[in-house]
Amino acid sequence: MRHIVASIAIAAGALAASAGAQQTVYLCDGTYTDKPCKGGKEVDIAPTRGAHSMSGKRRESTEAVVERIRENNQAAYQKGMKQAQDNMRCDQLRRRREVIDRSKATEALDGERLHIREEQFALKCRRQ
Incomplete structure (x- = not known):
């Protein structure tokens, strides 16, 4: 039980730390990674206001x-x-x-x- 609580606490801390800092994400051969690769494109992952995150179509929350x-x-x-x-x-x-x-x-x-x-x-x- 203690291990589960500790794992959840560690995961929550890591999630909070990564949410605060803006990461750069790259699209390499159809997969997304945080490390640059040859021929990969930098992807903007900043949250969009009112646009659907996957399709990019305008659908306001x-x-x-x-x-x-x-x-x-x-x-x-x-x-x-x-x-x-x-x-x-x-x-x-x-x-x-x-x-x-x-x-x-x-x-x-x-x-x-x-x-x-x-x-x-x-x-x-x-x-x-």
Whole structure:
């Protein structure tokens, strides 16, 4: 019984040690080996994200699908937040311009009106 437990512990330790270090694998005459051979090709054994390990065909695992959905949701959230901020700023600028347009001292505020128009143009504000 002790021998079995010791063998399992040794095997687990060897597996953990080999998993941490990236090994180079070679394809030699139809067999895979960790030693280079004449005419052999180096094979990339790095895990692929979302591809089947043997066929190389695209077949996403559940984890890869969840991660892709999470990334897409985060990108959409960031885009939505930016649009909301831009829309709020456009509304602020529009209201400020309305105040300037109603003011009697419009000539004195022409510089500010120009600055507001430039910022509205940069933000691609729609005319309302």
